[in-house]
Amino acid sequence: MHEVDVAIIGAGTAGMVAYGEVRKKTDRIALIEGGPFGTTCARVGCMPSKLLIAAADARHRLSTLPAFGIHSDAGTVDGRAVMKRVREERDRFASFAKDAVESFDQHHIVRAYAAFEDPHTLVLNAASDGTLPAFKRIRAERIIIASGSRPRIAEPLRAAGDRLVVNDDVFDWQDLPGSVAVFGAGAVGVELGQALHRLGVRVHMFSRGGSIAGISDPAVREVAVRILGAEIPSSLDARDVRIERDGNVVIVHFIDDDGVSRSERFDYLLAATGRAPNVESLALQHSGLALDARGVPDFDPQTMQAGDSHVFLAGDANANREVLHETADEGHLAGTNAMSFPAVYKHARRTPLGIVFSDPQIAFAGRTHAQLLTDGVDFAIGDVSFENQGRSRVMLVNHGLLRVYGEQDSGLLLGAEMIGPENEHLAHLLAWTIQMRMTVRQVLDMPFYHPVIEEGLRTALRKLLGVLGMGPHVPLSCIDCGPGV
Structure with a gap:
């Protein structure tokens, strides 16, 4: 029996950050990892997907050149070269995590899979x-569960057999295939589906219920469906879907959004239907912890503590905020509280921020439209279309809609949902101002340069201020830039 103060299950982002915190206070640590070291982000998530998207965007920009009066015969895609760069750069990013693990005290590393025999x-x-x-x-006196997550695959999709792939597999392709059926219109499905389409792969995106990229605001969702649907063949409310194999071909039978029965043939079926926490193999029934319907221990997201126990959860294993910066925060909090246990301290979480790297980009900051409705908040909405927004139109990226939400009585800025050009930057600005608890008027008092896309945000905020009934905001005028400047 090996005895330690803290055992950490999993050496991804959350586990490594937790290890760094625990290591400050004790040398009696076990960092347990049975699979590959490193982060989902670097190996199969954020970074390799952005590499593929970068190649796709580079080619797509060429298709817009004639509108600027520029002509080029470039744009031929060498699929093997595209995927070679994706793999090489992916491996470079993944090596940083490997180097970090190698810098740890190797006496703390345990190469194994772990399961509970009893609470300790x-x-x-x-x-x-x-x-x-x-x-x-x-x-272990205290245990941190940071076991990560894996792609969730709906059982009917398994009929595709060895032609069924997940995002992990895509980044190991040696060449681009001819065609792919993408199941799931969340962030992963939209990002990879659009990137493959722009690289010349025939893509059809399938989903249910008309949802896309997690957008909850119906007006923003309508615009997103229109923009992305015009580019990528999509059935976002496909029904009676049946998967069949014919040799090396996957056949998808379905009723499309117009009620028409169709069948299409593809080289691969990409399952992008979400992720599931890696908790099944942990034998949590022996942990003494209360579990939710998913089999995940109930925990406090401000402490990462499971109930009042000595167990803490961090990262994708708790299926709470599955993005890297939040995962790192959770690892820090879990490690800190594991070392202070039984004294446990609450920590305010950062303002929620999410970005889908489609084109146009989809993003949210703060509380979403659906969350505000569920919470019964009395709020108002301001918006701006990017169709005629000055800088966006200059760059020929004038597509999308931004909606911002403000609290009726206080004028506090509460949240936003959007699809539009370079919205990753607008989302950051909004998340920062929301976290600082700024009112709509206070944000409008901040500087806005001209001509920039951020002027569109100012337009939406002005509208919101008016709907809130808090008087007009008097800006410097721009009479020659059109609406939405």
């Missing part, structure tokens, strides 16, 4: 590479 005891099993741990059990 973990049983160890061989790692994915066959490595056997030096001991079979670890007893």
Whole structure:
């Protein structure tokens, strides 16, 4: 039996950050990892997907050149070269996490998979590479679960057999395929679907219920469906879907959004239907913890503590905020509170911020339209269309809609949802101002340069101020730039 003060299950972002915090206070640590070291982001998530998107965007920009009076015969796609760069740069990013792990005290590293035997005891099993741990059990005073997540695959999709892939597999392709059916119109499905389409792959995107990229504001969703649907063949409310194999071809039978029965043939089926926390193999029934309907321990997101126990959850394993900066925050909080246990401290979380790297980009900051309705908040809405926004039109990226939400009585800026050009930057500005608890008028008193896309945000905020009934905002005028400047 190996005894430690803290056992950390998982060496992704959350686990590594938690290790850094725990290491400040004790040398009695076990960092347990049975699979590959490193982060989902670097290996199969954020970074390789952005590499593929960058290649797709570079080619797409060429198609807009004639509108500027510029002509080019460039744009031929070398799929093998595209994927070679994706893999090489992906491996470079992943190596940083590997280097970080190698810098840890190697006496703390345990190559194994872990499962609970009782609330304080973990049983160890061989790692994915066959490595056997030096001991079979670890007893820990405190335990941090940071076991990450994996792609969720709906059972009917498995009929595609070995032609079924997830985003992890895409980044190991040696060449681009001829056609892909993308199932799921969330962030991963939209990003990869559009990127593959722009690189010359025939793509059809499938979903249910008309949702796209997690947008909850119906006006923003309508614009997003129109813009992305005009580019990518999509069935966002496909019904009676049936998957069939014919040799190396996947056949998708479905009723499309217009009620027409159709069948299409594809080289691959990409499942982008969300992620599931890696908790099934942890034998949590022996942990003494209360579990929710997903089998995840109930926990406080401001402390990461499961109930009042000695167990803490961090990162994708808790299925709470599955983005890297939040995962790192959770690792820090879990590590800090594990070392201070039984004294546990609450920490205010950052303002929610989400970005989908489609083109136009989709983003939200603060509370979403759906959250405000669910919480019964009395709020008003201001908006701006990017169709005639000055700088956007100059650059021929004038597509999209931004909607901002403000509280009726106080005038506080509460949140926003958007699709539009370079909205990753607007989303950051909005998240910062919301976290600072600024009112709509206070944000409008900040400087806005001219001509920039951010002027569109100012237009939406002016409208919101008027709807809130808090008087006009008197700006410097621009009589020659059109509406939405």
